[in-house]
Amino acid sequence: MSEKLDLLYQEFQQALCGSASRAETLDLKAGYLGSKGKLSSILKSLKDMSPEERKQVGSKSNEYKNKIEADISAKLQALDSEEISKKLEKQWVDVTLKDSNLDLGLNAAGYHPVTLVQREIEDIFSSMGFDILDGPHIEDDWHNFGALNIPSDHPARDMQDTLWFPDGVHLLRTHTSPVQVRGMESKKPPFKFIVPGKVFRAERTDASHETVFHQVEGMMVDKNITVSNLIYFMKTMLSEIFKQDVKIQLRPGFFPFVEPGFELDMYTEQLGWLELIGCGMTHPNVLRAGGIDPDKYSGFAFGMGLDRLVMMRYAINDVRLIHSADLRFISQFRSF
C-alpha cells in the first residue's frame, strides 16, 4: 500500500508539471483530493485495514495530502504571477515619452523677473512691519510735485522729464513718491510702507533708458525717527537682497522732498561701489502737506530703481526687455 501511495504522488507530480492553466490545476486537485479523488479513495479504504496498517498508511496518506495541497497552491501562485508578467509585458509603455522630450512648443511657466525681485523686497519689508501700497499712474501736479515740495517752476522739475496731459495738471507719475502723499493722506502715524510700481519719464529709450520702468519707494513716519534709523533699514534691506553684509555710504544728495537728503552707495566685492538709493528725512513741508505735524513726528523716505536691481541680479543688458513681452527673455526665468 505504501508503494502505491509513493507511485500515486509521483504520478501527481508528473501531471502537475504538465498542467498549463489554473483550470487544469484545479481539476488535478479535484482528481486527487476531491471526494472521489485518488487519495481520498485510499483514505476511505483505511477503515478496512488492520489497525497497524491503518496507522502507517493513514499517516503517510495525510503527509501526501498536505504535500499535494502545498504543491497545488505553489503551482497556482506561479501561474498567477506568470499571467501578471505576461500582462505587464503587453502593457509596456515608453517611459521616456515625457513632456520634456516632446516638442510642445514653449511649454514654460513662471514669473516676470521684476516680480521675482519685487516679491523678495516686499517680503523683506513686510517681515519688518511695512505695508505695501500702490497708487494711480496718472497723477496730478499736486501729488507728483506740489505736495512733495516741488512747486511749479522749481528747477528740480528738470530732474525728471515729465509726460504731461494737455490740461497741464495731470501727468504720468515720474516717481513712486506721490504714493507717499497718498499714504500720508490715508494713514495716521505711526506708519511705514513701501511702494513698488511703474513710473514714467519722457526719455529717449536705449539699453539703459526706458520711458516706463519700476521703482520701489519707502516711507516711515513715527515719533523720533532719525537718520540712524534710515541707515539701519537701508543696510538691512540691501544685506537681505544681496544676501551678504553689505557696506553702505551716505553722501549729500538733493531731493526736494527730503531734508537732509542723501545718495546711498553700496559696496560689494563683486560689484564695487554702486549708487543705488536716493533717500532722506521727510521734509517738514511734505509732512505738513500730508496732514502730519512735523513738530510731533519725523520720518524717512527712500526710493530706488527696481529694474536696475533686477538687471544687476540677472545680468540683463537691456532695460527695454522688461516691457518687451519677448518670451525668449521671459522664459529664461521660468519656474518650470
Added chain:
Amino acid sequence: MLISLEWINDFTTLPKISPEEIGRAFTRHTAEVEEVIVPGKELDQIVIAEVLSAEKHPDADKLKLCKVTIDGKSEIDVVCGAPNVRAGLKVAYAPVGSTLPGGFVLEKKKIRGVLSNGMICSERELGLGEDHDGILELAADLKVGAKFKEILQKDAEIVLEVDNKSLTHRPDLWGHYGMAREFATIYSSPLKDFFSKEWRAEVEAHYTDEQAPITVKVESDAACLGYFGLSVSNIKVEPSPEWMQKRLIAAGLRPINNMVDIGNYVMLELGQPLHMFDRSKISGKQIIVKRVSDKQNFEALDESVVELHPGDTVVADQNQALVVGGIIGGTNSGIADDTKDIFIEAANWNAAEIRRLSTRIGIRTDSSQRFEKSLDTLQTDKAVLRAAELVLKLCPDAKVVGKLQYDGPDLSQTKALTIETEVAAFSELLGVEVNKEQICTTLESIGFKTTPNGDKLSVVVPSYRATKDVEMEVDLIEEVGRFIGYDNIEPKSPRVELAPTRLSKEKQLFRKVQDFMVMRAHALEVFTYPLTSEKALTKAAWPNSDQCLKLKNALSSDSELMRPSMLPSMLEAIALNQKQYQSFRMFEIGRAYLPKDKNFSEERTHLALVLYSRDKNQYIETVNITENFLQFCNMPAALLMHSAKLSNPVVPVEWPGAHPIEYQHIKLMGKNQGAVLSLHPSLLQAYKIKGYASICLLDVTDFVSASLKDKLKFTPISKYPSASFDCTVLTGKRDEVQRLIDLVRAIGIKEIVDVKIVTCFDLSAEDNAVTVRTTFHHPEKTLSGDFLKDAETKIIEQLANAGFFLKS
C-alpha cells in the same frame, strides 16, 4: 560744473593730497564729483628724453633716424617724421610697450626698413591738444628720464566735474568762490576774504564824478530783482591773457576775447552772470528793463531768432530789446573787435520766470542755468566791481566813467533770515550726538552767524544761502550733518510698537492670480507697454481710439496714448512670439486707462491670459482654466454665452476681433466684467499670426474693492447612498451637451444632485451618441426603487420630448 582746483586755491588752501581724494571728500560732504580730470592721467609710461642725433632716413625724405637717451648713457634708435626733431631737443618719449591715450599700445616696429624703438610724441599723440605738425618741444632744463606726467601736472589745471543735478538747490555753488567755501570747511582751512571792504574801496576809487553815460531803470513790474551797470571807456578788444584762457578752458568755456572772457571769468568765479555791451550800440542814455508789450522777434547771439511774447522781460535801450533778460544777449549790442567803450551789466532775475521763458524759447545758457537757481541780489554788485577790476587790469588805458548805476528794490532794506533752533534738535534728527560747539563751528565756517542762548540757538543765514535753499531748522541740521560726515552715524533700529502686518487684499489677490497663472495655467508672466498709439489701436480694430487719454509731449506718436485695454498689446506680443514658438501661454496683470469726466481718469486693473497654438484650438482649455481661476479666487462668477444683447466693458460691442462662437462673458458679482474668447481669424491675419489664440480678459478692479464674506462651511457626510442613472441618447452634430444637462435639471426633481456627460461618441455622419449620467441623493433617506424608476422614466421622456431619443 567744472571746478579747477588751482582756482580754488586762490581762495583757500587745499591740502597736498591726491585730486581723487579731494574729489571723494567733496562728494561725501557737498555734491557728487562725477570725474576727476587730471591731464596726462594716462601718460604714466611717457618719460623725458633728449635727442642725441637726428639723421635723414636713407629711404625716406621726410623721416629721420634719431638717437635718444633717457638715462644720459644708453642710446635708443627711434624713427621720427616730425620736421622739428633735432639734436639737443628735450622730448616726450613713449617706450615700446607703453599705452597712449585712446588705448593704443606701442610696439617695436620697422619703419621703411629701420627698426624704431618707441616714439617721440606730438601734442595730439599725448592727448593734450590738436597740434600734430611736429613733436612737442619741452623745456631744455628738464631732467632726462623724469616722468612726463609729473612735469605736465606741475602747472596743469586739475578739474573736478560736479554733477549739475546735485547743485540744483545750491545757487551759491555755481562759482569757484562758493565752492572754495565748502572746501575751506571740509579741510578746516581759512577762506580768504577776497572781496573785502578794502578791495571794494580800491575798485570804487576808479569812479569819476562825471555823469554816467548810461543810467539804468527797472520798471517795477519787470521780472528783475535788481540791475547794476557800470560804464568803462577806452578799452581794447584783444585775446585775453593765457592765464585767463587756461582757466576758462579748464572750466569748459571757449575763450573769445578779453571782454567776453572777463564776463565769463567773473561768472565762473562768483556764480553771477554778467553781460557786456558795446556802449556805442546802445541808443539813448538809458538802459530800461521792462516787459515787452508786443509780440516780436529777437535776434540772439547764437544767431537763433527768439519769438518774444508780451510780458517777457527784456533789457532795452530807447529803441529796441538788447537782451532777453538773464538768458541771452542780442547780436545788436555785443562786443565787437572794434569796441572801445563798454557797459557792464550785472543783474538778478526772478528764477521762476527765467526758467519758464528759457524752457519756452528753448535756450538754456550758462546764465539762465544760474539765474533759475535763485541767485542772491546782494552779491550782484560785487561781480560788476570784479569785472571792472579785471578790465582795468587787462586794459591799462581803460577808464571807468561815472559811478555804478543801480535800479531796483532798495537792497539795504533786505532782512536777513534768522532761524531759531535748539541744540537737541540736531542729535534728535541725526541719531548721533552732536554738541553745541560742533554745530556753531560748522555753521560759522560756511558763513552762518550763530548766537547760542542756553539750549537754544539763533542762526542768521547768509543771504547767498537764503534765497531758497536754507529756510528752516532741518536745513541747518543738514549743513551740520554733512560736514560731521554721515559715515559717523551708526545704523540703529527704531523702537516701535508691534502690530500685525498683512499684505493688502489687493496684493494678496495679485499674488494669488500670479501663482495660479504660473502653477495651473502654466503661463509666463509678461509686461507690455501701458502706452500705445493710434496706429496700434487701429491695427487691433479697437473702436473709439480718439477717446483715449492722450499725452501732450510724448516723445513719439508710437507712445502717445494711454492704452484703453491690454488686448492690443497682447496681440502684438502674440505676433512677436509666434515667430519663435509653436505654442505658448502668457499672462499679464496690468492697467487700462480710461478718461473720466470726474477725476480726469480711471485706472482699471485687468488680467489677460493668452493661450496660443499653431495647430490646436485653445478655446476649451482657456475656458477650463478660467473656470478654475474664478473658483480659485473665490469669485462669485459665471460664464454666459455671448449674444448680441450682451455688452461687456472690457470688450466693446463694436469690436470685430472676437470669434463669433468661441466667446463667453464672465459675469462677476452680478456684472459683466470679463470675457473668454478666441481671436477672430481675420484679426489674427492682420497680425500675420498663424494658428489659434484664445484669451481670458477680466477686470478685477471691483472685485478687489468688494468685501466678500467667506461662506465656506462643512456639511456632514451623508449616511445614505446615492444612486445614478445612465442613458445614452442620439443628438445632432451641432447640439451642445449643455442642452441635455439643462433639460434633465429642468425636470425639477430635487433629489437630482448632479448631471454629467459620461461620453460623447461620434456615431454617424448625422448623429452623436451622448451618455448622460444623473445622480440622485437624499440627505435623510435611501431612495426607493419605485422613486428611481419613476425619475428615470421622467428623464427619458423629457429628453425624448426635446427630440433626443434613446439610442436603441
